[in-house]
Amino acid sequence: GAGVSQSPSNKVTEKGKDVELRCDPISGHTALYWYRQSLGQGLEFLIYFQGNSAPDKSGLPSDRFSAERTGGSVSTLTIQRTQQEDSAVYLCASSLTGFNQPQHFGDGTRLSIL
C-alpha cells in the first residue's frame, strides 16, 4: 500500500514569505506527527495529532508555526514569515494509533529559506 506522502519535496522561498507543507498519512493511520531535521540538530518533534483529541503542540518552536489536520487525514504545516533558521527537512510520520506505536516516515520536504 501507499506510504506517507509529503509535498512538495523541495521548497525554496524568500525570507519573510509564508509556506505550507502537506502530509497525507498511510490510509487507516489515526496518528500523525511532524518532525524537522536540521544539520547538526538531529530529529526534532514539532506536533502530534491523534484522532479527535487536541493536538500536542509542545514542540512548535514559535508562534509562526501552526498545523492543521482536516477530516482526520491530511495535515498541513504552515510557517509564517519564514526565517533562515527555518531551513530544514520537515518530516511527517503516521502510526496506526498513538502512544508506543511504530511511526512511519514520509520522504520529507526540504525547505530552503534564502
Added chain:
Amino acid sequence: QKEVEQNSGPLSVPEGAIASLNCTYSDRGSQSFFWYRQYSGKSPELIMFIYSNGDKEDGRFTAQLNKASQYVSLLIRDSQPSDSATYLCAVNKSNTGKLIFGQGTTLQVKP
C-alpha cells in the same frame, strides 16, 4: 544530559562482522523503543522496535532492551556494505506520542 544519547561514530566494521550500536535514555517511564536507519539524503526507515526487556530478533537484526539500565542496543549480524548508514535510536516519551531521537550513529561497513 540529553534525553537519548548515542555515540555519533563513525563505527567501522568489516563486511561479515557484527555491528553493535548502543543507546541510553533518561526517561524511566518510556515504554517503547525504536531503531531507524537513515541513508544520506533519505528519510528514516523503521527497522526494529521493542517494548519488553530482553532480545528481539528479526533476520540479521537483534534489538536488546534493558529498562533497569535504561539501555537499548541494535546488533547487525553479517554486516553488509549496504548497511552503511546512520542509525537513529528513538524513544517514546512517556505518556505522549512523541518520539525523542538520538543524534544517530554512523555505521561504515567496509568490503
